[in-house]
Amino acid sequence: MADIVLIVHFLYVLFVVGSLPVIWLGTWFKLSFVRNPWFRYLHLGAIVLVVMESLMGVACPLTAWENSLRQVETGGSFIQHWLHRIMFYDAPEGVLTAIYIVFAGLVAMTFKWVPPVRGNRRS
Numbered sequence: 001m002a003d004i005v006l007i008v009h010f011l012y013v014l015f016v017v018g019s020l021p022v023i024w025l026g027t028w029f030k031l032s033f034v035r036n037p038w039f040r041y042l043h044l045g046a047i048v049l050v051v052m053e054s055l056m057g058v059a060c061p062l063t064a065w066e067n068s069l070r071q072v073e074t075g076g077s078f079i080q081h082w083l084h085r086i087m088f089y090d091a092p093e094g095v096l097t098a099i100y101i102v103f104a105g106l107v108a109m110t111f112k113w114v115p116p117v118r119g120n121r122r123s
Contacts, residue, residue: 002069003079009062010083016050019043020107027114037116044111047104054097 019039026034033039053060070080089096 002066003077005062005066005069006080006083009060009066010087012046012062013087016043016046017103020103020110023110023114034114035117037118040111040116044107047100047107051097051100051104054093054100057093 020043023034023040023043050060
C-alpha cells in the first residue's frame with residue numbers, strides 16, 4: 001500500500017515539474033492543449049499548494065501517509081528505492097522552500113507569457 005501512495009506522490013511531482021516544460025514546448029510547437037484553462041489552473045494550484053505547505057512548515061500529507069504505512073510494512077521495495085532517490089533530497093528546508101517559490105514564480109509568469117484561452121480562440 002505504501003508503494004501505491006508513493007507512486008501517486010511521484011505522479012503529482014511529475015505533473016508539477018513536468019507540466020512547465022510541456023507548456024513551453026507546446027507553445028513553441030503551437031499545441032492548443034497548453035492553453036487549456038483547466039490544465040493551467042490545476043498546474044498553478046498544485047505548485048501553490050506545495051509552496052503553502054512548505055511556508056507553513058507542514059509535512060506533505062502524501063509523505064506522512066507513506067511513512068505511516070512503511071512503519072507497518074517490513075523491508076523496502078524496488079519502487080521505494082528508486083522513487084525516493086528521484087523525489088527526495090537531503091537539503092535544508094529553507095533551500096527547498098526557496099526552490100518551490102522560484103518554481104511557482106515561473107509557473108505564474110508563464111500565465112503572462114502563455115495565457116490560458118477558453119474555447120477555440122487563439123492568441
